[in-house]
Amino acid sequence: MTDVPNESISSRLAKLKSQPVVLGIDNLGKTYPRPDGSTTTALAKVSFSVHRREFMTVIGPSGCGKSSLIRILAGLEDATSGQMLLDGKPDSGPCPDRGMVFQGYTLFPWLTVLKNVMFGLKMGGMGFDQARSEALQWIDLVGLTKFADVYPHQLSGGMKQRVAIARALANKPRILLMDEPFGALDAQTRAQMQAYLLQIWQNVNLTVLFITHDLDEAIYLADRIAVLGAPTPDIPHGHLQEIIDVPLARPRTPEQFTSEPFLATKRRIEGLIHKRVVPTMVEPLPMIKLTQVGDEVV
Numbered sequence: 567m568t569d570v571p572n573e574s575i576s577s578r579l580a581k582l583k584s585q586p587v588v589l590g591i592d593n594l595g596k597t598y599p600r601p602d603g604s605t606t607t608a609l610a611k612v613s614f615s616v617h618r619r620e621f622m623t624v625i626g627p628s629g630c631g632k633s634s635l636i637r638i639l640a641g642l643e644d645a646t647s648g649q650m651l652l653d654g655k656p657d658s659g660p661c662p663d664r665g666m667v668f669q670g671y672t673l674f675p676w677l678t679v680l681k682n683v684m685f686g687l688k689m690g691g692m693g694f695d696q697a698r699s700e701a702l703q704w705i706d707l708v709g710l711t712k713f714a715d716v717y718p719h720q721l722s723g724g725m726k727q728r729v730a731i732a733r734a735l736a737n738k739p740r741i742l743l744m745d746e747p748f749g750a751l752d753a754q755t756r757a758q759m760q761a762y763l764l765q766i767w768q769n770v771n772l773t774v775l776f777i778t779h780d781l782d783e784a785i786y787l788a789d790r791i792a793v794l795g796a797p798t799p800d801i802p803h804g805h806l807q808e809i810i811d812v813p814l815a816r817p818r819t820p821e822q823f824t825s826e827p828f829l830a831t832k833r834r835i836e837g838l839i840h841k842r843v844v845p846t847m848v849e850p851l852p853m854i855k856l857t858q859v860g861d862e863v864v
């Protein structure tokens with residue numbers, strides 16, 4: 567969706583929400599068995615929808631079930647309850663309709679960049695010449711044409727993730743699922759990757775569900791943010807707390823990081839995520855003193 571310059575942010579979001587639902591998540595739950603025979607409920611009763619061309623982020627503290635959710639959505643794990651719908655149809659296991667980019671580098675180290683991107687296309691039955699020409703287009707789109715013939719170990723972390731994005735997009739997925747894809751990158755490369763990803767999303771007919779635990783990243787990238795909460799004594803499983811509209815115009819710019827709407831959104835999410843972490847919940851550390859008398863920090 568291209569932005570109309572004078573369109574207000576809220577009417578842009580309303581228009582987005584009127585788009586068809588690409589991914590429907592309906593009362594999804596996941597329970598894992600424990601070695602002692604009991605179970606852990608990682609996630610329960612999660613429902614939300616991602617609309618065509620939407621960029622949605624999912625944020626939540628560690629252990630709230632983010633990776634469980636995205637693995638179910640990718641078809642890599644079964645849900646224990648509920649269901650997901652892709653274009654209104656029930657899920658049917660892993661398929662090229664869903665592209666996936668993980669935090670860890672998942673390129674085949676023995677294949678060049680070009681062959682990595684061609685891999686899925688050839689597996690899908692495409693002939694060599696067509697696979698090569700399509701792969702080169704995707705490599706061009708992520709700005710790595712000069713690196714098509716090098717091996718993954720010759721690339722920086724950010725470049726590897728750009729190849730992973732090209733590889734996922736080459737299969738023309740209906741939705742791109744990303745699980746903390748920039749989590750292992752240094753701050754500067756991470757900011758660059760966020761800018762690249764937004765450009766790619768603008769230029770390709772793409773719907774994105776992006777998981778992160780970084781508040782700035784969640785806000786900067788998203789149209790809407792699904793905030794998950796970790797288990798608490800009252801709600802003993804990961805759960806959806808709220809869906810937040812991001813009140814920022816597009817295209818996004820680094821100046822927005824310090825704008826009042828950005829900071830207000832950040833405070834709101836911080837309040838949701840951290841509200842239950844009170845100092846009494848942090849266990850006191852053993853007080854072994856390794857300082858000399860007279861050497862204390864004052």
Ligand SMILES: Nc1ncnc2c1ncn2[C@@H]1O[C@H](COP(=O)(O)OP(=O)(O)O)[C@@H](O)[C@H]1O
Nearest residue numbers: 598599606608627628629630631632633634635
């Ligand atoms: N394969 C598994 N087997 C057992 N427990 C798991 C498994 N995967 C995740 N869990 C548990 O489910 C909960 C949610 O984990 P996860 O989905 O990885 O959360 P997040 O990605 O938000 O950190 C955690 O308590 C975790 O220990």
Ligand SMILES: [Mg+2]
Nearest residue numbers: 629632633634
């Ligand atoms: Mg995780």
